Amino acid sequence: MPVPTTVRSKKDEEDGVDQGDVWDEWAQGKALIKPPDQLELTDGELKEEFTKILTANNPHAPQNIARYSFKERSYKLISGVDQMAVHFVLEGTLIHVDSDEARRQRARQGQTEEAAAPEEVEEAEVVGEEERSDSVDSKMGKKEQKVTNQFNFSERASQTLNNPLRERSCQTEPPPRCNFSATANQWVIYDAYMEELQKQEKNKDKQKSSKREEDKSKKKQMITETQSDDITKVAKVVKIFERMVNQNTFDDVAQDFKYFEDASDEFREQEGTLLPLWKFQYDKAKRLSVTALCWNKNYQDLFAVGMGSYDFSKQGHGVLLLYTLKNSTCPEYIYPTSSGIMCLHIHDRLSHLVAVGFYDGCVAVYDLKAEEGGAAQPVYRSTAKAGKHTDPVWQVRWQNDDMDNNHNFYSVSSDGRVVSWTLIKNELVFSDVIKLSLEGALPECLEVVEQPSIACGTSFDFHQKIDFLFLVGTEEGKIHKCSKAYSSQFLETYQAHNMAVDAVKWNHFHPKVFMSCSSDWTVKIWDHTIRTPMFTFDLNSAVGDVAWSPYSSTVFAAVTTDGKVHVFDLSMNKYEAICQQSVVAKKRTKLTHIEFNPIHPIIIVGDDRGHVTCFKLSPNLRKKPKEKKGQELPKGPEVEEAKMEKLLSLLREPDYSSI
Amino acid sequence: MAETGEGKKEEADYKRLHSFPLIRHTDMAEEMRVETMELCVTACEKFATNNESAAKMIKESMDKKFGSSWHVVIGEGFGFEVTHEVKNLLYMFFGGSLAVCVWKCS
Structure with missing residues (x-):
């Protein structure tokens, strides 16, 4: 410009x-x-x-x-x-405070002017704009300069409320510590290794001689085991306590057993009921079915249960259990067996002896008195050498002691033999009583060169009074009346059933009467002198077992595979059961066996699920003849016999006439 | 000469026989003990001539596996008295001439 x-x-x-x-x-x-x-x-x-x-x-x-x-x-x-x-x-001599040049100058002049600077600052600021260059110069020497607005500034400050501080602390327990000290040097290490090597060598030696040692240790173990198992001292007390506990738990059942009488029976003329009491089951034998039941004659609360299987494809182990009514939760005795049990019988007099027949054809005798150690094994057992059956043993029965006072029992099996077993010392001596054949053990058969085809025995029963007389039921449905005296001949053969005879039982009172049942749904009552049945009852299902009552000649009970118990009293109803009651919890449970208690009015019923149930018979099922006023009714077996005879005579008359 | 030869042979035998790890004292749990022992063996074999490196390797591995702070001493001769956390100490010999002490204390 x-x-x-x-x-x-x-x-x-x-x-x-x-x-x-x-x-x-x-x-x-x-x-x-x-x-x-x-x-x-x-x-x-x-x-x-x-x-x-x-x-x-x-x-x-x-x-x-x-x-x-x-x-x-x-x-x-x-x-x-x-x-x-x-x-x-x-170029001007003035520079701006903030410029690089000013900063450089300040740095160059350094601290020398620093001391004098502060006093000047205030003056300079007051002087204002005209003299600003001076003030800037003076400021330049200053090291720390507030860089606010150089011309016009004001300070404002405010403070928020500070939150009050709070202290919180905690301390965990330090992990546990301990001291350890050792000294490591070459000889210590050497010694340690040598010791270890020696130990290893010893171990090797031990292994070599381990066989001997094992034997020894086994013996020791045996000793220790027997010692440790020595709870026999308290066993009795424990047993009593267990029964006390059970008595408390099942108090109502026990009361029912003793005192309950079904009052409704008075209003029903000819009907009765069964009251369920205890139920017995053993967990380890759940899959097995009850194949045999037998009361102990000496101890009325004790009964034996044989467990096995009737299913041919499911054969396996079995177990023999003895229960008492005083303890329904656990068996009193347990004898596991390798083969399924098919039948058993407790000796009438020597109630500690139990004869057992197995599915594999063995028969054995268990002694309840035997000590715990050997209790799992039978005291007697048949062997293949000593006449063992080749087929399942369907029934065993103790007999009176023979002339040498040896105990003996009979067995019948599907192999067609009826065998007498005698307990001599520690041996089981056998003798064949009879061999069953289809033709009926006739002399002609023996002449035929061919092996006579055998009949399979499934059940038998011995006459109470006539010692030699017994009946054998067969799988073909025939019943043979046999004598112990003749091994080759039947006294009589009854064309009884169309299927296997499951049970055959002599009446307890009347000497001529026996009863049979079969899978062909029928129960038949016979007079052994007559070849046709006196009574025939169709129960609409396969009959597993029948039993005469011990208190009346005319009362008997049968169990069927549809889970029902049928109780008959012929003196009350000759045509129908006076009690017909389904007693199983689940459908398709089959009842297999039934037994009357010899004294108490109760029955036990076994099913194919391993349960045994106890029932009380209602008053109608055990009726005695009505007492007339002022008339003392005679009691005893004679009366019972007469009662049956009276019934039979009614039936016999037309029979005779027809013949 | 024969003697020295024998001596050498013995020494070799000793080395061979005593190569296994020998636990002198431990309060570790089974699993941890086995693992630690194997680790020590591995480290001592890897750094056969350098105990320092072996110790370092053991210490670092243990820190990783079981949390800090582990201490390891390896040597042919030493004495010690340490405070350790319970269940975390292993004192073993290895290879016939080495002593290894591993412990945790944080």
């Missing part, structure tokens, strides 16, 4: 130089210094006026610049020429 200046009395000089002089003069105060080559002029010359006009045009700027315009494709004059000329530049 051209600067208009006042006319000066100087010789023509360049504008810039003049100006510079002026500035210099100002800067250096008023001391005038004449340049040495200044012209000496006279006053006239000095007063002479030169008029100069200052224009804004730069005389040196070119007026005629032409440039090629690509747009119009021709040279063109450029009108706008730059007229500015710079004559003089002077």
